[in-house]
Amino acid sequence: MSDVAIEPIRAFDDNYIWMLVRGEDALVVDPGDAAPVLAVLNQRGLQLRAILVTHHHADHIGGIGELVARTPVPVYGPARSGIPGVDRRVGEGDRVFAMAGLAPFRVMEVPGHTLDHLAFYDGSRLFCGDTLFPCGCGRVFEGTMAQMHASLARLAALPATTEVYSAHEYSLANAVFALAVEPNNSCLQARQRWMMSCRAEGHPTVPSLIGDELETNPFLRVEEAAVADAARRAAGHPLTSPAEVFGALREWKNRF
Ligand code: ZN
Ligand code: FE
DSSP states (O other), rough: OTOOEEEEEEEEETTTEEEETTEEEEEEEEOHHHHHHHHOOOOOTTTEEEEEEEOOOHHTTTHHHHHHHHHHEEEEEESSSSSOOOOEETTTOOOEEOTTTTTTTOOOOOOOSSOOOEEEOSSSSSEEEEEEEEEEEOOOOOOHHHHHHHHHHHHSSTTTTOOOEBBBOOHHHHHHEEEHHOTHHHEEEEEEEOHHHHHHTTTOOOEEEEHHOOOOHHOOTTHHHHHHHHHHHTSSSOOOHHHHHHHHHHHHTTTT
């Protein structure tokens, strides 16, 4: 809906707490820290109405307790992990009517980075936490490589115009790795130049578009011959499925 503004609230070194604002109402996604959220709400005279949570890591949930102590609001998050403060436990296919005037979010379970990881999709925007980043993806801490690959493939299948709101600013490092995988990808080269100028001016590189990720993110391009060849060379042995290519890429990035 066009009267909704979406703004990043910076937290810690490189987190983005996404805030959706409609009139005087606000919703935040993954408030890892309460202080910067409270500062924005107070400065702007906004009323917190709801919190969405993608996964259980501290940098995504650390501010929930203080926020709900000041303003009791519904907190929507993973059913399976029992995050303190999450009182609306949701899972695959659930619809979240989080705030008046917002389109409902469809909940997608996207295990891999963690087993409880959720993404929230409202038909044009995706809040994906630490699963998908510009030119990169989250580390696979709890799930299997095959789970993470399947989760990313689901996100990749959303419309190309979908806006992707990731929870960290990792783009410059991700682009360097992506270019090690695909040095001759001209879309990627151009995107890296854009990311560098963006960061030099202090602007976020997030959100991105699914369409841009399809052209430049190696983790969504495991079926491209150039990506599969690079992953096989890095692994030093044949890779027999897209999920194996994904796993080899992710392990390469971990030691990159
Ligand atoms: Zn995380
Ligand atoms: Fe995180």
